[in-house]
Amino acid sequence: MSSETDGAPTGPKRAASSDTDSTEPPLADRVETLHSRLDELEADLAAATDDGSTRMTIVATKGTLDMAYPPLILASTAAAFGWEVTVFHTFWGLEILHEERSADLQLSSVGNPNTPLPNALAALPGMDRLTTTMMRRSIDDVGTPTIDELVDTCLEMGADLQACQMTADMMDYDEGAFYDGVTTGVGAASALSEMAEADIQLLV
Amino acid sequence: MGVTMTDYEITETLDAKGLSCPMPVVKTKQTIDTLAAGETVEVLATDAGSMSDLAGWADTTDGVELLNQTDEGDIYRHVVRKTA
Numbered sequence: 001m002s003s004e005t006d007g008a009p010t011g012p013k014r015a016a017s018s019d020t021d022s023t024e025p026p027l028a029d030r031v032e033t034l035h036s037r038l039d040e041l042e043a044d045l046a047a048a049t050d051d052g053s054t055r056m057t058i059v060a061t062k063g064t065l066d067m068a069y070p071p072l073i074l075a076s077t078a079a080a081f082g083w084e085v086t087v088f089h090t091f092w093g094l095e096i097l098h099e100e101r102s103a104d105l106q107l108s109s110v111g112n113p114n115t116p117l118p119n120a121l122a123a124l125p126g127m128d129r130l131t132t133t134m135m136r137r138s139i140d141d142v143g144t145p146t147i148d149e150l151v152d153t154c155l156e157m158g159a160d161l162q163a164c165q166m167t168a169d170m171m172d173y174d175e176g177a178f179y180d181g182v183t184t185g186v187g188a189a190s191a192l193s194e195m196a197e198a199d200i201q202l203l204v
Numbered sequence: 205m206g207v208t209m210t211d212y213e214i215t216e217t218l219d220a221k222g223l224s225c226p227m228p229v230v231k232t233k234q235t236i237d238t239l240a241a242g243e244t245v246e247v248l249a250t251d252a253g254s255m256s257d258l259a260g261w262a263d264t265t266d267g268v269e270l271l272n273q274t275d276e277g278d279i280y281r282h283v284v285r286k287t288a
Contacts, residue, residue, distance in 0.1 A: 080233035
C-alpha cells in the first residue's frame with residue numbers, strides 16, 4: 001500500500017472512500033465497467049433461461065393397459081403445447097411401442113381393488129381378460145383413443161418415443177417390431193442427458 | 205382475461221364431438237398448424253373436460269389466443285385464433 005498518507009487517516013476507511021488512488025481508474029469509469037458487465041451477464045442469463053421451448057422427459061416403465069395411457073396422453077398433449085417431448089420406454093414400458101403387443105395390453109385384476117372382482121376371484125384364469133374387456137368397452141364408450149392411435153398421434157406430432165436398447169435386447173424385441181418412427185439404440189446415459197436439459201421430468 | 209368477446213370470423217370448424225382427452229386439444233393444435241396467422245378455428249366438443257383443457261392449452265401455448273368458450277347444452281364450443 002501507499003505510504004504517502006500526509007496525515008490523513010489510513011486503513012480500510014480511507015481505502016473504501018478513495019476515488020483518487022492512483023492505482024485504480026476513476027470511480028465513474030469503474031461504474032461504467034460494472035454497468036457493461038451487468039448488461040453482459042443479463043444477456044447471458046436471458047439466453048440461458050429462454051431457449052425458446054419447454055422440454056419434457058417421461059420414463060415409461062409399465063406395460064399394463066391402464067398404465068400405458070398416462071405417458072402417451074401427457075406426451076401428445078405436451079407436443080400440442082409445442083413442447084419438445086422425449087418418452088424413454090424401458091422394461092414393460094416397451095410393450096407400448098411394440099406394434100403387435102400394444103394391441104393386446106391387459107389390465108391386471110389381482111392386486112387392483114378398483115376392479116369389480118374380489119381378489120380371490122381375480123386370480124382365476126381368464127379374469128384379467130374379463131376386466132380388460134370391460135375397460136376396453138369403457139374406453140370406447142367415452143371416446144378415448146386406443147393405444148396405437150395415441151402412439152401414432154405422438155409420433156405424428158414430433159414426440160420422440162424411445163425404446164431402451166438393453167431391455168429390448170433382454171426381451172428379444174427386434175427393432176422392426178416397434179412402430180415406425182420409434183427411436184432405438186438408446187440407453188440410460190442418453191436418457192439422463194436429455195433429462196438434465198428438461199424443464200419437466202416424469203417417471204410413470 | 206383468457207376469454208374475451210371480439211369480432212372475428214370463423215376460418216375453420218373442427219368437429220371434436222365424441223372425442224375425449226387428449227384428442228380435442230391435440231386436434232385443435234393440428235388444425236391451428238394448418239392456419240395462417242390471424243385465422244381462427246371453432247372447436248365443437250362433447251368432452252366436458254375440454255373447457256379447462258382448451259383454456260389451459262391456449263394459456264400455455266405460444267401463438268394462440270382463446271377468443272371465446274361457450275357451453276351450449278351438450279356441445280362445448282371454443283374459438284381459438286392463431287396469433288403468430
